Amino acid sequence: MIAYVKGRLVEKNPTYVIIETNGIGYHLNISLNTYSSLPAEEDCKLFTEFVVREDAQILYGFQSQAERELFRLLTSVSGVGPSTAMMVLSAGQASEIQEAIIGGDVAWFKSVKGIGPKSAQRIIIDLKDKVGKVEAGEDILPSEGNTPKEEALSALVMLGFNKNQAEKVVSKHLRKQPNLSVEDVIKYALKGL
Numbered sequence: 001m002i003a004y005v006k007g008r009l010v011e012k013n014p015t016y017v018i019i020e021t022n023g024i025g026y027h028l029n030i031s032l033n034t035y036s037s038l039p040a041e042e043d044c045k046l047f048t049e050f051v052v053r054e055d056a057q058i059l060y061g062f063q064s065q066a067e068r069e070l071f072r073l074l075t076s077v078s079g080v081g082p083s084t085a086m087m088v089l090s091a092g093q094a095s096e097i098q099e100a101i102i103g104g105d106v107a108w109f110k111s112v113k114g115i116g117p118k119s120a121q122r123i124i125i126d127l128k129d130k131v132g133k134v135e136a137g138e139d140i141l142p143s144e145g146n147t148p149k150e151e152a153l154s155a156l157v158m159l160g161f162n163k164n165q166a167e168k169v170v171s172k173h174l175r176k177q178p179n180l181s182v183e184d185v186i187k188y189a190l191k192g193l
Helices: 032-037 065-075 082-091 094-103 106-110 117-131 148-158 163-176 182-192
Strands: 004-012 016-021 024-029 043-052 057-062
Touching (some): 016 043, 024 057, 043 065, 057 065, 057 082, 065 094, 082 094, 106 117, 148 163, 148 182, 163 182
Antiparallel strands (some): 004 016, 004 043, 016 024, 043 057
16 A cells, blocks of 8 residues: 655645655646645645556545545445545535534535535544544644554544543553553453453
8 A cells, every 4th residue: 555655746726636646747636725726736745545446546635634644534434435435525624624514504414515414413423433523623633743652542443432431441551561562452441441
């Protein structure tokens, strides 16, 4: 899997970019938010998701890991494909989308082209537990510089575990062994959930 592409921005359009790295031009489909955050013909780095379909192999680019994680969550919902997920990501910032999921804002999702009332409800129902209930201003998706506890908790929530239960188990293991790595915390927590 390709985690990210870093290179010179050769071509920039609202729906895709071409980034040249080591003599290879990568075509990445992007959201409008990613488009507006990119410089013009400079070096840039985009996090990627590679989607293989029967008729195509498509590389999607994202300005942040949070946006990529949200894309993955959206495409995990039945009936929401990569194109629809990109439409959602183009309609608002990652934090705004997270708030719409947590708040059960069906109207926000219905305002996105290609999403009807049933799809909007399905997105909210399927992702509400995965995104988790958090206080305003707290980042739901993983971000750089988190503590091992926060990273482990974020990973467990992404795996579909209830945030409150996961937090109890993670805290319990870290009280016993405060110097555990993120991987070890997750392993111990999975055994306890």
